Amino acid sequence: MHSSIPPNAYVALKLPSDSTKILQTTPHSNISLGKYGSFPCNQIIGRPFYATFEIADHPDADGHVLRIVPATELHTEALLADGEGDGEAEGDTNTPSIPVPQEDNRNIIDQGSTQQLTMAQIEELKQSSTHAGREIIARLLESHSALDQKTQFSRAKYMLRKRKKYMHRFTVVPMDVGLLTEWVIEQKVPGRIMELRDEVLGLVGAWANVHYGGESEVATDNAGKVDEVVKRARGRWLVVDDTGGLVVAAMAERAGILYPPEVLSGEGFDSSTRQPAKPTLSMEDETPAEGVSASHTTLTVIHPNLQPNLSMLKYFSHDVNEPSETHPLSTHLKTLSWLQLLHPSEDAIYDMVPPEVTEEELASWKPSKRGMHFKKKRRWTRVRNVVDETRAGGFDGLIVATLMDPASILKHTVPLLAGSAQVVVYSPYVEPLVQLADLYSTARRTAYITYKREVAEGAAEDKEEDFPVDPTLLLAPTLHTSRVRAWQVLPGRTHPLMTGRGGAEGYVFHAVRVLPAIGKVEARGVQAKKRRKLADETETS
Incomplete structure (x- = not known):
């Protein structure tokens, strides 16, 4: 996906302590990793992703603090760690063997005297060598008097602890939704994203049928000239997101409209400023175009405030207030408020018609003044188009992740969906979704149909509080959950990790939008009686 580390973009750093640090690659800035050290950001810009860097204790003559660890060195260390005491028989290379350690830890006394190397000697090694981490680990292994008494597993854990402490290495990986979700849950505030885990995000996207729709097809004539651009019919999804834009980012990633082209290809950056090259506008381009939004593969976000809270999208180079012209979300992401959806005539922007100017x-x-006039007109046109398209309906799916009452949301959004559209509602707790599933259950649907028939015949009064939603609009409501648990699989043992975090389990409500039949529906045919009659004639004959 990514070729090299771009400037002014968010990337993730995998540290030896199995933690993740997210930072922005701002040129001419200094990045601090705490106890691991610091380095200039320019030394990683333009380097390939997934490369492992090592922070030197003392920079070389050219001032380079970072050193790229070659793959041969990483593979050699991994082979030495895995092959230590493997116990394979000579000449037997095809049959895998399970090493069973013969040692045990019963005679080991955990004392400070088993380690002969003192802290003063360790500090002296740090000051005397550029790459002191490997030397310190080697000296620690040599000076440990009880190392030979440890089991293979204990030696591996001991070496892993020392590597995390003294090896100042990190790996730069591109930013994606999974890394961002893991970083927020483990190192930030999980409540900010409603404790939404990566596996639950995948469950939401799968049940909502969010998928990549392909590229546009360009039709050409016999002379080879471009005749027209054929747009395939793709999905339109309605989203209610209170996770700061994490759900929008996950759905956009599945649809293929999350990453800008300059980040994907590594191109489009000016050589002098290392900034994305912006197209120059002439005086003729000052008048805004009317069709500024895409009509295919769109995500329409409904929010309760004046501006949507989509702060998580900044990690993917998209600013809602000042969107980039080259970012796919600038045209494929649409936003409107609940006031604009339910009562558009009361909205100041929708109701304000720009004056006609000669x-x-x-x-x-x-x-x-001319630029401000065009800006207001462009904003009014965009809001009008988004509100009218949303109120017209025809969406292929509805995705809800909010702490609001889900029944109050589905009451106004389900009628906007097309037939066979997927409805997915996420909640960190199961109680709101159980109530929602009861509102769309078969018993509630039967009672609603009977109630409407009695109201039409005048035998009952119309009381909407008994049925807050129309249960005939959704079919087969179900609840789902998913949680990935880490396990340790070692020779001769299998057990889960006991340090997993708690928190909310997270549940997903799923249903399918259906179009109820209009009028009275009656069953036709007497197939059951006919079969029974034929069976009776066969017995008598």
Whole structure:
């Protein structure tokens, strides 16, 4: 996906302590990793992703603090760690053997005297060598008097602890939704994203049928000239996101509209400033185009405030307030408020019609006033198009992740879906989803149909509080959950890790949008009686 580390983009650093640090590659800045040291950001910009760097205690003559650890060195260390005491028989290379350690730890006394190397000697090694981490680990292994008494597993754990402490290495990996979710849950505030884990995000995207729709097809004539651009019909999803934009980012990643082209290809950066090259606009391009939004593969976000809270999208080079012209989300992501959806005439932006201005009057204005006029007109056109498209309906799916009452949301959003659209609601707790599943259950649907028939015949009063939602609009409501648990699989043992975090389990409600039949539905045919009659004739004959 990514070729090299771009400037002014967010990347993830995998540290030896199995932790992740997310940072922005700002040129001419200094990055600090705490006890691991610091380094200039320019020394990783332009380098390939997934490369392992080592922070030197003392920079070389050229001022380089980082050293790329070659793959041969990493593979050699891994082979030495795995092949220590493997116990394979000579000449038997095809049959895998399970090493069974013969030692045990019963005679080991955990004392400080078993380690002969003192802290003063360790500090002296740090000051005397550029790559002191490997030398310190080697000296620690040599000076440990009880190392030969440890089992293979204990020696591996001991070496792993020393590597995490003294090896100042990190690996730069590209930013994706899984890394961002793991970072927020383990190192930030999990409640900010409603404790939404990566496996539950995958469950939401799978049940919502969010998928990549392919590229546009360009049709050409016999002379080889471009005739038209054929747009395939792709998905349109309605999203209610209170996780700061994490659900939007996950769905956009599945749809293939999350990453900008300059980040994917590593191209499009100016050689002098290392910034994304922006297209130059002429005076003729000052008038905004009407079709500024995409009509295919779109995510329409409904929010309760004046501006949507999509702060998580900044980690993928997208700013909602100042979107980049080259980012796919600038045209494929649409936002509107609940006021604009339910009561558009009461919204100031939707109801404000720009005044008509003649070309002579427009030419007499100052450039700043003319630009402000075009900006207001472009904003009004965009809001009008988004609100009218959303109210027209025809969406292929609904994704809800909020702490609001899900029934109040589905009451207004389910009628906007097309037939066979997927409805997915996430909640960190199961109680709201159990109530929601009861509102769309078969018993509730039967009672609603009977109630509506009695109201039409005048035998009952119309009471909407008994049925807050229309249960005939959704079919087969189900609840799902998923949780990935880490396990240790070692020779002769298998057990789960006992240091897993708790928190909310997380549940997903799923249902399918159906179009209820209009009028009275009656069953046709008497197939059961006919079969029974034929069976009776066969017995008598």
